[in-house]
Amino acid sequence: MPALAEHKRAEIAGTPEETEGGFGIYVHWPFCLSKCPYCDFNSHVTRDVGEDAYADAIIRELTYFRELTGPRNADSLFFGGGTPSLMTPQAVGRIIDAAAGLWNLGQGAEISMEANPTSVETAYLKGYAGAGVNRLSLGVQALSDDDLRFLGRLHSVAEALEAVKLARSVFPRISFDLIYARPAQTPLEWKKELEEAISYAADHLSLYQLTIEPGTAFEKLYAKGALLPPSADDAAVLYEVTQEVCAKAGLPAYEVSNHARPGAECRHNLVYWRYGDYAGAGPGAHGRITREGKRIATETEKSPARWAENVAREGHGLIGREEVPGNAAGDEMMMMGLRLSEGVPLARFEKLRGRKIDETRLALLEKDGLISRAKGRLTATPRGRMVLDKLLGELLVE
Known part of the structure; x- marks a missing residue:
């Protein structure tokens, strides 16, 4: 290589x-x-x-x-x-x-x-x-x-x-x-x-x-x-x-x-988990690609035979290629990033989603021991990771 x-x-x-x-x-x-x-x-x-x-x-x-x-x-x-x-x-x-x-x-x-x-x-x-x-x-x-x-x-x-x-x-x-x-x-x-x-x-x-x-x-x-x-x-x-x-x-x-x-x-x-870009090839593969400042979600045909036929005909097996709106991209980033012990950079989340999380809500979740904040990152505590779906519901509510 x-x-x-x-x-x-x-x-x-x-x-x-x-x-x-x-x-x-x-x-x-x-x-x-x-x-x-x-x-x-x-x-x-x-x-x-x-x-x-x-x-x-x-x-x-x-x-x-x-x-x-x-x-x-x-x-x-x-x-x-x-x-x-x-x-x-x-x-x-x-x-x-x-x-x-x-x-x-x-x-x-x-x-x-x-x-x-x-x-x-x-x-x-x-x-x-x-x-x-x-x-x-x-x-x-x-x-x-x-x-x-x-x-x-x-x-x-x-x-x-x-x-x-x-x-x-x-x-x-x-x-x-x-x-x-x-x-x-x-x-x-x-x-x-x-x-x-x-x-x-x-x-x-x-x-x-x-x-x-x-x-x-x-x-x-x-x-x-x-x-x-x-x-x-x-x-x-x-x-x-x-x-x-x-x-x-x-x-x-x-x-x-x-x-x-x-x-x-x-x-x-x-x-x-850090919400980077990735190209996903093969039957049923998903991808996320940033192109001209836009986040593109890709998905390929699941059937191996049909996927191969599509690739031979079109050069790819995509059945889905669509832009991920900013608010959805922010939500995806939070859902992935809170799984990590290093947490999520709040500035990037806010840039993607186009808004800040309500400070009162953050303070309550912090007081309950579900999140911590330090150096611009939001992190789920060990207790918070045990109830991650509930925590995400609180953070991503409009």
Whole structure:
């Protein structure tokens, strides 16, 4: 991947509106070996687009987005899914090289890939590193074979731990995901599982509460009374355990569900939460692009086959491209930014939304211990992050 001189990067940095929050590239691989019962992402078990044709279409769509964004310094490229670790290293390398040719993806850029820890996929890990991937995010999800089966995962705990060990030896940065608030899970069980996970030397953990998403297999089970997740109060206790264990181990929460050692935060996801720009390519991908001072929301066709057909015909698979009004952009920024422990720069929010938040309202929320203000930033306190939806309702009311 070609290096870019710092003075050259500065020349093409773009306007302040374009650079605030950063710029990243997202590539969606929608295919999986099986559909997990909790997953509501755009993923498909049937692969109806061949890998070479898929990579060609991704590159063509990225080229279209380059026309929209103009020259930008891209500090991250993220392969998500679906299961992008089903791609061959050759296809991944082609896409990375293409992105580096379209934008200024410097040598220090973060190039992340999501992977599942099955033996089929971990066979590719060294090839991904050779292609340019420098950060791996493993979907471990649980350190219990019974719970892995419940979650519909195809790997065992032994396979997961072997994958973590291999990834640690190959990539300079790794992360892995765990899902908690599983049925009948106790705080003590979760504490022990989390401590075990941290012992495997990950520098980043994504820890998600199990939620029942519309349209999933778990929603059908829940509707029948066959699936009983913890109550809201019990889930809150598990969340508190998460914060305590991770903070003690030196992995504080930098976002509601994400924990990292200082400096190991996921730069790509920070682009989202800091309300930066990102080009989203692939079926069902979303993007936010600043163009001529306007915030543009993009969305692509979800069906892989139709998306590929549209790209072949139009050069892109967009089904939606619309300007985000200033008040909506401000709301989006607040909804994303309050998830971060660093909070939201109030001046930028006020500029986007075109108005200030009522001072009396802010003072009351501060008195209630839900927010704090310092150095021009508004931050949700740990207590505030536990009731984030309610807090946002108070902040964004007209």
